[in-house]
Amino acid sequence: xxxPHGVVQTPAFMPxxxxxxxxxxxxxxxxxxxxxxxxxxxxxxxxxxxxxxxARCGGLHKFIxxxxxxxxxxxxxxxxxxxxxxxxxxQGSEFRSHIDGSxxxxxxxxxxxxxxxxxxDIAMVxxxxxxxxxxxxxxxxxxxxxxxxxxxxERGRRRFIQLRDDPQSSPDVxxxxxxxxQFGIIQGGIELGLRAESVQRTVDIGFEAYAIGGLSVGEPVxxxxxxVSHTAPMLPDDRPRYLMGTGMPDDLIECVARGIDLFDCVLxxxxxxxxxxxxxxxxxxxxxxxxxxxxxxxxPDCGCYTCRxxxxxxxxxxxxxxxxxxxxxxxxxxLHFYLDTMRRIREAIVFxxxxxxxxxxxxxxSRRPQN
Amino acid sequence: xxxPHGVVQTPAFMPxxxxxxxxxxxxxxxxxxxxxxxxxxxxxxxxxxxxxxxARCGGLHKFIxxxxxxxxxxxxxxxxxxxxxxxxxxQGSEFRSHIDGSxxxxxxxxxxxxxxxxxxDIAMVxxxxxxxxxxxxxxxxxxxxxxxxxxxxERGRRRFIQLRDDPQSSPDVxxxxxxxxQFGIIQGGIELGLRAESVQRTVDIGFEAYAIGGLSVGEPVxxxxxxVSHTAPMLPDDRPRYLMGTGMPDDLIECVARGIDLFDCVLxxxxxxxxxxxxxxxxxxxxxxxxxxxxxxxxPDCGCYTCRxxxxxxxxxxxxxxxxxxxxxxxxxxLHFYLDTMRRIREAIVFxxxxxxxxxxxxxxSRRPQN
Numbered sequence: 045x046x047x048p049h050g051v052v053q054t055p056a057f058m059p060x061x062x063x064x065x066x067x068x069x070x071x072x073x074x075x076x077x078x079x080x081x082x083x084x085x086x087x088x089x090x091x092x093x094x095x096x097x098x099a100r101c102g103g104l105h106k107f108i109x110x111x112x113x114x115x116x117x118x119x120x121x122x123x124x125x126x127x128x129x130x131x132x133x134x135q136g137s138e139f140r141s142h143i144d145g146s147x148x149x150x151x152x153x154x155x156x157x158x159x160x161x162x163x164x165d166i167a168m169v170x171x172x173x174x175x176x177x178x179x180x181x182x183x184x185x186x187x188x189x190x191x192x193x194x195x196x197x198e199r200g201r202r203r204f205i206q207l208r209d210d211p212q213s214s215p216d217v218x219x220x221x222x223x224x225x226q227f228g229i230i231q232g233g234i235e236l237g238l239r240a241e242s243v244q245r246t247v248d249i250g251f252e253a254y255a256i257g258g259l260s261v262g263e264p265v266x267x268x269x270x271x272v273s274h275t276a277p278m279l280p281d282d283r284p285r286y287l288m289g290t291g292m293p294d295d296l297i298e299c300v301a302r303g304i305d306l307f308d309c310v311l312x313x314x315x316x317x318x319x320x321x322x323x324x325x326x327x328x329x330x331x332x333x334x335x336x337x338x339x340x341x342x343x344p345d346c347g348c349y350t351c352r353x354x355x356x357x358x359x360x361x362x363x364x365x366x367x368x369x370x371x372x373x374x375x376x377x378x379l380h381f382y383l384d385t386m387r388r389i390r391e392a393i394v395f396x397x398x399x400x401x402x403x404x405x406x407x408x409x410s411r412r413p414q415n
Numbered sequence: 416x417x418x419p420h421g422v423v424q425t426p427a428f429m430p431x432x433x434x435x436x437x438x439x440x441x442x443x444x445x446x447x448x449x450x451x452x453x454x455x456x457x458x459x460x461x462x463x464x465x466x467x468x469x470a471r472c473g474g475l476h477k478f479i480x481x482x483x484x485x486x487x488x489x490x491x492x493x494x495x496x497x498x499x500x501x502x503x504x505x506q507g508s509e510f511r512s513h514i515d516g517s518x519x520x521x522x523x524x525x526x527x528x529x530x531x532x533x534x535x536d537i538a539m540v541x542x543x544x545x546x547x548x549x550x551x552x553x554x555x556x557x558x559x560x561x562x563x564x565x566x567x568x569e570r571g572r573r574r575f576i577q578l579r580d581d582p583q584s585s586p587d588v589x590x591x592x593x594x595x596x597q598f599g600i601i602q603g604g605i606e607l608g609l610r611a612e613s614v615q616r617t618v619d620i621g622f623e624a625y626a627i628g629g630l631s632v633g634e635p636v637x638x639x640x641x642x643v644s645h646t647a648p649m650l651p652d653d654r655p656r657y658l659m660g661t662g663m664p665d666d667l668i669e670c671v672a673r674g675i676d677l678f679d680c681v682l683x684x685x686x687x688x689x690x691x692x693x694x695x696x697x698x699x700x701x702x703x704x705x706x707x708x709x710x711x712x713x714x715p716d717c718g719c720y721t722c723r724x725x726x727x728x729x730x731x732x733x734x735x736x737x738x739x740x741x742x743x744x745x746x747x748x749x750l751h752f753y754l755d756t757m758r759r760i761r762e763a764i765v766f767x768x769x770x771x772x773x774x775x776x777x778x779x780x781s782r783r784p785q786n
Contacts, residue, residue, distance in 0.1 A: 065733055065740040071724060093707070093732045101710055101728050109724045336464070339472055353442060353480045357472050361464045362436055368739050369436040 047113040047165035048223035058308040068371040081113040087122030095161040103163030103220030116164035118155040124173035152200035163220030169200040171229040186233040225252035255286035276303035312378030326410040348380035418484040418536035419594035429679040439742040452484040458493030466532040474534030474591030487535035489526040495544035523571035534591030540571040542600040557604035596623035626657035647674035683749030697781040719751035
């Protein structure tokens with residue numbers, strides 16, 4: 045995948061840098077881990093420090109000192125999941141900031157403008173996010189949200205094209221990355237028919253590439269896999285396919301098998317901060333007393349900085365006493381595991397051994413914490 | 416200064432790794448910064464994870480994955496400043512843990528045993544710490560504390576020699592670093608006569624080297640300099656002289672000028688976490704609104720990772736939103752400034768230009784925050 049800030053080998057995993065930093069990790073750590081692209085959250089950056097300030101500072105890359113590709117989401121999901129209040133109508137989402145309660149309006153056009161000012165390499169179109177509601181016979185609210193997402197996609201794309209073709213057209217929008225791409229988002233919940241319709245209507249609008257949204261929001265994993273199996277093959281095969289917000293390590297392999305090229309998830313960093321280390325054998329809960337004097341590395345098979353230098357005993361101590369370094373070392377390991385899994389997947393695809401890798405992965409990996 | 420884990424160029428600054436980690440910093444960051452020795456706090460490590468556990472894990476170096484020199488304090492200062500309750504008698508200090516209120520007894524012998532189990536390269540003898548009490552005509556409690564410190568030094572040295580000559584002599588003490596050195600501590604407050612007496616009696620006991628304790632505890636800086644000027648020259652000139660817990664950047668230069676070889680202080684890391692960056696011009700309070708869109712580095716003259724890659728605007732944003740990365744990047748800069756100042760001091764001493772460096776330093780450095 046080629047972007048204005050360089051090439052990304054796919055399938056790829058994007059570490060999440062919510063507020064302009066991957067939590068507890070520095071840019072040189074990310075370089076060292078081999079991260080080729082990171083994700084920034086438009087909702088957070090819009091609220092603080094503000095897209096206008098970031099634009100005046102030269103755009104997000106320059107502001108955060110990261111010269112590699114960045115993808116930004118539209119802000120819609122955080123409005124849905126974080127805002128103190130939200131009211132969704134055809135025009136857009138009105139919401140109150142979770143920080144100070146201030147009132148804001150996010151429209152499809154505004155989501156484009158904010159991301160134009162941030163200057164990410166890939167902008168996401170605003171969609172309507174809904175929870176995992178049980179499918180009713182007529183697929184009521186899921187259909188409505190999907191259809192609204194299509195209408196918002198049309199408006200978002202129109203605005204994007206306008207700014208792309210004439211970056212000076214809006215005096216109050218500073219376009220900081222003229223080569224920005226825009227991805228459309230497929231909605232439709234777990235209704236396969238709605239997914240098909242969403243694909244057709246979104247692809248008809250025409251984006252640089254497409255994402256599958258509305259999954260990994262609490263549905264059973266097999267259902268998620270079914271929806272991906274059904275949806276991904278309908279998307280253009282000459283464009284990367286991005287599965288938003290997924291997932292566990294085994295999800296990466298299973299969804300690559302189903303045609304996905306791009307992933308993001310807070311899990312490696314969030315679980316790292318919470319003391320859960322993800323390994324080829326499964327999660328390791330570092331605070332367990334069993335590790336108090338265990339001088340072996342978290343994962344003996346791992347080549348990350350943490351596993352090469354530190355023991356379970358030390359990591360447990362740091363976590364128990366609440367040292368920030370615990371978050372850093374755990375997150376480094378988890379991100380390495382995710383990024384290394386993607387490297388192994390890419391290599392296996394090149395050598396025609398992906399199915400072998402997939403089998404071997406499941407033979408050792410379990411979602412249950414290790415004993 | 417030669418230790419079992421390598422040579423330390425002096426004069427040197429020791430970053431403080433209170434609980435087995437320099438806060439918000441990894442070991443490779445410390446290597447990259449050129450730190451040659453770090454300090455660990457016996458009080459904290461004794462309480463959590465415990466010196467017994469660390470000994471069973473092979474000693475502090477192995478436990479924390481740091482293969483360079485480590486100095487540990489005696490725990491006395493933290494008992495004085497942190498413990499929930501303390502009662503000092505001739506036998507030692509009885510105190511309650513600030514973590515769980517549990518009751519403990521720190522004696523001169525116990526301080527030696529704990530540090531023998533930690534296996535630091537340099538152990539400090541237990542002394543009696545007192546606050547900055549105004550000197551009364553007869554120097555009452557200051558004299559009493561100094562005299563008790565001498566008696567404790569005798570007991571601590573005796574215990575140290577016993578373990579050194581026969582490491583198996585105490586079945587309940589695992590000596591994890593047979594080459595450990597022990598430093599004595601000069602007390603006497605701001606009473607020059609008491610300082611002289613403390614030097615004579617402590618040097619008579621005979622330690623590998625000596626520290627000046629009981630300063631940088633709130634007294635005016637000029638008084639601190641006077642005590643150092645008076646005390647340091649009385650200490651053996653073939654041994655490093657360690658000024659405990661100092662200080663501000665200009666203190667480093669001023670106390671080297673007065674004969675000090677070794678410093679430690681939490682200031683670069685603590686102030687970093689609090690958003691204060693120390694530069695050649697003085698402190699920079701990063702949260703100030705004036706830096707919101709300031710794309711210049713914290714210190715244009717600085718070659719540290721933070722200053723080479725990040726702006727005041729970004730660092731302000733990270734600090735204001737509370738990202739952990741703020742603590743890391745600020746602490747990296749501050750530690751670099753301290754360690755680089757020591758490098759410049761060593762170089763200037765070699766080239767005979769120390770007084771020139773000292774003048775130049777004071778021409779730009781001010782303790783008042785920059786405008």
